[in-house]
Amino acid sequence: MKKIDARGLECPKPVILIKKALEEADEASIVVDNQVARDNVKRFGENNSCQVVIIENYEGIELQLRKNIADIDVNNTQIIEDVAVLIKSNEFGQGDPKLGAILMKSFLVSLLESNKKIKNLIFMNKGVYLTTDNLEAIEILKEIEKKGTSIFSCGTCLDFYELKAELKVGQITNMYSAVDALVENGVKVISI
Numbered sequence: 001m002k003k004i005d006a007r008g009l010e011c012p013k014p015v016i017l018i019k020k021a022l023e024e025a026d027e028a029s030i031v032v033d034n035q036v037a038r039d040n041v042k043r044f045g046e047n048n049s050c051q052v053v054i055i056e057n058y059e060g061i062e063l064q065l066r067k068n069i070a071d072i073d074v075n076n077t078q079i080i081e082d083v084a085v086l087i088k089s090n091e092f093g094q095g096d097p098k099l100g101a102i103l104m105k106s107f108l109v110s111l112l113e114s115n116k117k118i119k120n121l122i123f124m125n126k127g128v129y130l131t132t133d134n135l136e137a138i139e140i141l142k143e144i145e146k147k148g149t150s151i152f153s154c155g156t157c158l159d160f161y162e163l164k165a166e167l168k169v170g171q172i173t174n175m176y177s178a179v180d181a182l183v184e185n186g187v188k189v190i191s192i
Contacts, residue, residue, distance in 0.1 A: 001025075001027050001028060001029050001064065002021050002024075002027075002028045002029065003028075003029040003030070003062075004017050004018065004021060004028065004029065004030040004031070005030075005031050006018075006030050006031060006032050006037065007031055007060050008033060009032075009037070010102075010106070011037065011040060011106060012040065012106055012109060014030060014032050014041050015040050015041055015110075016109070016110075016113045017030060018030045018044065018045070018063075019044065019113065022050070022065060022067060026066065026067045027064065027065060027066040027067065028064075028065055029062055029063065029064045029065070030062070030063050031059050031061065031062045032060060032063070033061070034061075035061075037061075038054065038061045038063065041065075042054065048067075049067070049068045050066060050067055051065070051066045051068060052065055082119065082186045082187050082188055083118040083119060083187065083188045083189075083190065084118065084120040084121075084122060084182055084184075084187050084188070084189050084190070085111075085118055085120070085121050085122070085189075085190045085191075085192065086178075086182060086189060087121060087122065087124070087127040087130065087192055088124050088125050088127050088191065088192065089126045089127055089192075090104065090127060090130050090134060090137075091103070091104055091126075092104040092106075092107055092192060104130070104137070105136055105137065107192070108130075108140040108141065108144070109140060111144060112140050112143050112144050112147075117147055118149055119149065119150065119187070120150045120151075120152060121141070121144065121149055121150070121151045121152070122152045122154075122173070122178050123151070123152065123153045123154065123157075123170075124154045124157055124178070125154070125157055126161075127153075127157075128153045128158050128161060128163055129161070129163070131151065131167060131168060131169050131170055132153070132158070132163040132166040132168060133163065138168045138169050141169045142169050145169060145170065150171075151170025152171060152172070152173035152177070152178060152181070153167060153170055153171070153173065154173060154175065154178065155172045155173065155174055156174070156175065158172060
C-alpha cells in the first residue's frame with residue numbers, strides 16, 4: 001500500500017494526493033497532521049465509495065483508503081457540460097484579501113484536479129485580474145482550458161482596469177455573450 005506523507009500541506013493538497021494515488025492503485029494511505037485534513041480526506045473517500053480506516057498514532061493521523069471496485073471507478077471521469085462558473089473577483093468570498101487570494105487559488109486548483117469538467121468559466125469585474133495579472137492563476141487556468149473548459153473575460157472589465165493587452169488565458173467576451181452562456185437552457189450557474 002502506497003503511503004503518502006501530507007503533514008504540513010495546505011488544503012486541498014492532501015485530497016489531491018490521495019486522489020492521484022487511488023488513480024494508480026486500489027488502495028493508499030495518507031498521514032495528515034490536523035483534523036480538517038483528516039475530515040476532508042475521509043469525506044473524499046466516502047464520496048468515492050472507498051472504505052476508510054483512520055488510525056491516530058505518533059506519526060499523526062493516518063487514513064487508509066481502499067476502493068470498493070464494485071461500486072465506483074475513481075479513474076472514471078464524469079463530464080458535466082451544463083455548468084458555468086461566474087467569477088466576479090480575484091478573491092474568494094469577502095473578508096481578509098490575503099485569505100481570499102489563498103481560497104481562490106485553492107478553488108482553482110481543486111477545479112483543475114476534479115474529475116468533473118465544467119463548460120465555461122466567465123470572469124467579470126475584478127475577476128479579470130486572474131486571467132491577466134495573477135501568474136499562479138494563469139498557469140492553473142491554462143491547464144483547466146486544456147481539459148476543455150472555455151474561459152471568457154469581460155471586455156468592458158478589461159478596458160476599465162486597462163488590462164485588455166494583458167490577457168494571458170482564454171478569450172474576450174461581452175456582456176451579451178456572457179449572459180447568453182449563463183442563461184442557456186439547462187445551464188447551472190455557480191457564482192463566486
